[in-house]
Amino acid sequence: MAPPSAIDIRGLTDTEALIYPNPLTVNEVTERRAKAGKLIAGVAAGTSSDLFKSKSNGKLAKRFDHLISEESKSRGTSSLKAAAKFLSTPGIISLGGGLPCSEYFPIQDLSMTVPVAPDFSEEGTRKSGVVVTTGKYDTTQGDGTYDLSICLNYGQGTGSAQLLRFVVEHTEMAHSPPYKDWQCALSVGSTMSLEQAYRIFTERGDYILSEEYTFASAVETALPLGCKFIGIKMDSEGLMPTDMDDILSNWDVKARGARKPHLLYTVPTGQNPSGATQSVERRKELYKVCQKHDVFIIEDEPYYFLQMQPYTGADAPPAAPPASNEEFLRLLVPSLLSLDTDGRVMRLDSFSKVIAPGTRTGWVTASAQIVERFIRHNESSAQNPSGLSAITLYKLLDETWGHDGYLQWLRHLRVEYTARRDALLLACEKFLPKDIITWTPPAAGMFLWLEVDLANHPHAATKSVLEIEDEMFLACVEKGVLLSKGSWFLGDKTKEPTQLFLRATFAAATAEKMEQAIERVGVAVRDAFGVKA
Amino acid sequence: MAPPSAIDIRGLTDTEALIYPNPLTVNEVTERRAKAGKLIAGVAAGTSSDLFKSKSNGKLAKRFDHLISEESKSRGTSSLKAAAKFLSTPGIISLGGGLPCSEYFPIQDLSMTVPVAPDFSEEGTRKSGVVVTTGKYDTTQGDGTYDLSICLNYGQGTGSAQLLRFVVEHTEMAHSPPYKDWQCALSVGSTMSLEQAYRIFTERGDYILSEEYTFASAVETALPLGCKFIGIKMDSEGLMPTDMDDILSNWDVKARGARKPHLLYTVPTGQNPSGATQSVERRKELYKVCQKHDVFIIEDEPYYFLQMQPYTGADAPPAAPPASNEEFLRLLVPSLLSLDTDGRVMRLDSFSKVIAPGTRTGWVTASAQIVERFIRHNESSAQNPSGLSAITLYKLLDETWGHDGYLQWLRHLRVEYTARRDALLLACEKFLPKDIITWTPPAAGMFLWLEVDLANHPHAATKSVLEIEDEMFLACVEKGVLLSKGSWFLGDKTKEPTQLFLRATFAAATAEKMEQAIERVGVAVRDAFGVKA
Known part of the structure; x- marks a missing residue:
């Protein structure tokens, strides 16, 4: 057996390291993009995470048809959207969809001043910030990848291809989900993603498992859907899998008036309100209990990148912050997604705590089966994040900072x-x-x-x-x-x-x-x- | 009785004109704002349409408790949001809510080039467009009304006070709802508003009335909620109230396996797909049938301001476009909202067709009772439109164009x-x-x-x-x-x-x-x- 790997970011044993794929690096993303060539994605272009992921030979996620609600199951594809396939017919003139013409979008260009590494402070931005400009027709009249004529028009339920590419790569770098058919889709924030997750996985009368003390909105969102919360006991590492096992092993359908719970809502890192963070051992134990009882996990992780330096107390000098992006990633506790060999995790990410809540933009990561249900729901609700948010985030994260710069920004927040x-x-x-x-x-x-x-x-x-x-x-x-x-x-x-x-x-x-x-x-x-x- | 009024925008008889309030004018809005003083609305500030409306002595809307779904009824207020009232305590330091600090929002300022009257074309914008800039602290370090530190943070379920003020005033100018307690709330677009409306008014198994041919997404959104559509016959003026009356008068609960429908989904103006526009007489007739059978109306009006000049045919000269904003408003067919003496209309407006779909921003107008249900749902789903959309729309519509300029823009679209x-x-x-x-x-x-x-x-x-x-x-x-x-x-x-x-x-x-x-x-x-x- 190989000696313990010092660079495994996930705190895994050697045996486990053989199961879980190695995370993607920034350099590998750069190489992959160079190989793929320029991203072409115009108005309302269809897209998929699969275009932006590593080709993995792992096994497919398990199917969870038996846990999916009647409402979610009955979401079909739109007949109008299905007609979009004819748009690729050479020479075709579309009088089909009701997309407005970009000449009636009254914004000609958009500029913003943003910070760049190494000084991300407001003071530093005033001194050394850069101005990033987006035109209306940068993709057709220049060599741009995304522009106002695209972001201001209708989009698809996945969200913009340009921003999706970034979050898919970022997700692979940070979590490297250990099964083949994981995907991402953009969301209008995790509050909405959570409501959608409940609607995918619950029927009226269901119980949802969660930490005994939990995010109040998570409960308030579930109650009108007819769901109740059942709290799992907590210690300083958050919810206790043994208590969860007890609850599920002794579930009395008759006494409870409800089927055995099959959905866990958890905030594993910097839990709200307790601040608790599950250790990697705790996460593995939790995952095993979920496998044992066939529980699907909603991993809500707004604070994942607000992991801090160890607290050294009043009288000790502070711990030195990570010296590199690699070290920073290595210090992060592995996500449940990164341990999810079955595909039983739907992870909710959000830009609210790491960029700004007002972007109303986040993303979900789960198996293709679940993400497809999520996208179908997007199509008949919020559709996708604001195009102004999408292009602002894209211009900042992808074109200005890149993955390297974004990780530096996250290190800045850590400090x-x-x-x-x-x-x-x-x-x-x-x-x-x-x-x-x-x-x-x-x-x-x-x-x-x-x-x-x-x-x-x-x-x-x-x-x-x-x-x-x-x-x-x-x-x-x-x-x-x-x-x-x-x-x-x-x-x-x-x-x-x-x-x-x-x-x-x-x-x-x-x-x-x-x-x-x-x-x-x-x-x-x-x-x-x-x-x- | 007074002689027929030439400036009644609503095509009403004199008797009717006594029932329906006079619409607000641009000048009156200007006066009202001057009287109210500067709008102060900081981070996550609570707001209400009532702050921005005319004081009306009309009667209150009817209550529709009997039509509201179990899901919607059970939406409570958030305990955390309720605590916000203590924030006004003088000298209080809040360690309560988890709002991130604006120093971590990595956008220092935002500028855009936009067209101004009279030349709204892209060519004109290149020549005479103006640059509009928003800073991070315009409200606290300058005399601004809205800034990035506010729009990039969390907001309320009503959406931003600044943009809400504009749409409330605009709604009053265009529709002057004829009851006292009407309100607006911002939405993330009418697709989402419509799903929320269904969730407010339907239970699984319900039938929804609509035009025989209707917006496909409206049907596809309703089906997963367990609702079916029942089509009303149409002629060149859209749905036929007589047919609707027939359907409802002869409803056979047993044969249908469903209660009598109580919800109408209609696109009265430029209906999708038929292009039909209900005349004012048709609208009044429809409203009467809805009153007779106690039907609540969802008025979906993305195309309301895409009313065009009369078609004069190939050989006749085109009709002269409206010469003023007042004439433009006068030529618009009255909305169902403007005829809604009961408060049985929930109107969906959207910026998608008149500014840009990518803003993912619209608003709803209905009685306080219904808007409150809508806001409660916002709080546990999309929350509110993207702050970047809200501030872009606010800067364009309110600060740059004003109501006058926006009406000129709408006239441009008409032509x-x-x-x-x-x-x-x-x-x-x-x-x-x-x-x-x-x-x-x-x-x-x-x-x-x-x-x-x-x-x-x-x-x-x-x-x-x-x-x-x-x-x-x-x-x-x-x-x-x-x-x-x-x-x-x-x-x-x-x-x-x-x-x-x-x-x-x-x-x-x-x-x-x-x-x-x-x-x-x-x-x-x-x-x-x-x-x-």
Whole structure:
């Protein structure tokens, strides 16, 4: 057996490394593109991830027909879209589709100033930023790959070929899905992707598995579809596969009034609200339980690239950030997608946390079967991301930064978020009563999860957790700090919480403001518990 | 009684004019804005149409609780969003919401070149277009109303306050809804709005009423939701209210296996595929039938502002286009929304046909009750249009053109589409056999609906309409023209068509290409019927 590979980004054993394909490198993408020649994709051009992927000899994903909803199954292809095949007939004049003529799009060109490596700061952009311009007819009157006449017209349910190419390559570089027929499709953000995922995999009355405390919108999106959440116990590494196995092994259809759950919603990295990140061992264990019970996984990963440097504490020097893009990728915890030999993961990615939420653009990755269901739904709902978002992202990520520059940008965010998190943690260490409030330094994401020990609370015996939580929340507001209540994130709304949590974000306020805020929280908590500083 | 008013844009009788409010004028909007002062709406600011409307003393819309689906009814407000009210506490520091910090949005500024009146052509834009620039902090570091730091962050389910203000004012100017509590909300395009409307108003198993031939996507979107379409007979003015009344009056729940329909999907202006436009009399008659049977109306109006000049024929001079914005508005057929005294219309507007489809931006207008259901759905799906689309539209429509300039742009489109339609009609008159193919010159939209009389077709007795349609479609492709088959647009897929239609668009090809295409169609049709030119 070969010696342990030092460059395996996925923390895999040698045996496992034989199962999972090697990730693609930036250089290989460059070579592949050179070989493929210029990307030609005009107005409403059909496209597919398969055009942009490595040719893999791996096995195909399993089929999941038995888990797909009646609604999703009945989505057919559009007869009008099917007619598009005749458009390639030489010399044909189309009076078919109702695509408006680009001469009526009242934008002639679009320019933006963007940062470039190595100084990605706003100050640096003012000094050394570059101006990127897009014309209306860059592809037909110049040698451009994408232009306003294309992005401002209708598109396909996959989203623009130009941006799709970038995310497919990026996905292969970061996750290298270990089966043959994985694909991506652009989305209008993960909130929408998640609703679509529910509609693909659930019927009214179903239970969805998730972390005990979970993204409130994920629950609020599922409830109108007639689905309930069942929470899995968590520790500092997020959901506990043993508890999930217990729940599924002992599922009582009659008592629950619902079939055994077959869908897991999880945020494995920098989970919202707990900040927990599943280790690679935890992920493998989780995946095995999903295989055992035939559970399909929705891996929602907005914070995947907000993995931070290890926290070294108040008195130790900070850890040196990754010195190269390769090292940066190597330090990332492997995604569930990268471990998904069956094709039972639908991964949701988003540009919201790494570029800007207002782009309303993200993408999904899953087996061809699932992505095709997703695309069919796009066609009769949001269709595809705004063309203005698509071309802005394409121009920035692909033409200006390239994969190399984008990874450098992500490293910039890593350093920035590490500093923000550290500032919040230092404030907590300084101002919070540690016998009452405890926390685990988050390794990823935007959130710190504060557990309040109620043992010595003066009303612990007479008031419910929810009552005390509300008092503490309002006491913090009174002192001038807005936190989030832990109970807002309970997936199972029928259960009374037995623990009290408060969520604080380090994404938004400055270090100075965070210190000020946490000092106030310290006062509010001590007041509530009747203790002195 | 006052003498008939010459400036009533809605073709109303004097008695009716007393019922329906007078439309708002551009000058009144200017005055209102001056009175309201600068619009302050920062990151994820809450907003409401009520801020931007005339104070009306009219009556409130009827409630439609009995028509709202279980799914839609169960959409609650988000607990996290509810906490936003504490953000207005003076001095508060928020560690609550997970909004990323704008310093990590890698776009420093955005510029675009756009046309201005009077020359909106591409040539004119190159000569006299203006450059419009948006900075990242125009609202906080300048006197701007909207900037990149706002549009690139998360927003609300209503969409951006800045763009919402424009569409609310525009809606009031064009439609002046005759009840008090109408509202608008931005959408990611009418395809998505329509899916949301179905989800608000239907349960699985329901029938939806619509024109016999209708927008294929409207049907394809409804089918996976378990809904079927029931077609209403049409004439040259679109759907026939008498037929709709018949269908509803004689509805047999048992025979149909479904409750009596309560939802109408209609495209009143420039209907797709028929090109038909309902006259104001037809609209009033339709509205009465909807009141009689308590039917809620989805008014899908992408082509409303593609109403054209009257067709004067090959030998007459073209009609002079409207000389002013006021005359332009006066010439528009009144919308169903403008006649909607009950609040039983949900109108879908879109920028796709009047600015560009790639903006993926539109809006809905309905009573507060319905718009609130729509916003709740936005919050757990697409959220709101891309911030890049919103700010581009805002900068163009509001800051550069203003309402006056936008109406001039719409007049420009009117003239352009009139010329395109006329070119296609002239080609048809020149090249098509009028004893076989007939058509009504469309008054709006993008489509010409060609009816093929099969009486003298050599296989009329032995082949089905669908077979002959397929042969003719392929014969046209063979000759080098792509048309759309009429049968693609049949709402009721269970019925065999008895008439043969082909749809041609005049939106896409040049006049020269259209002439060439129709000449080829003429040859294909004569070949199929075995007749000579």
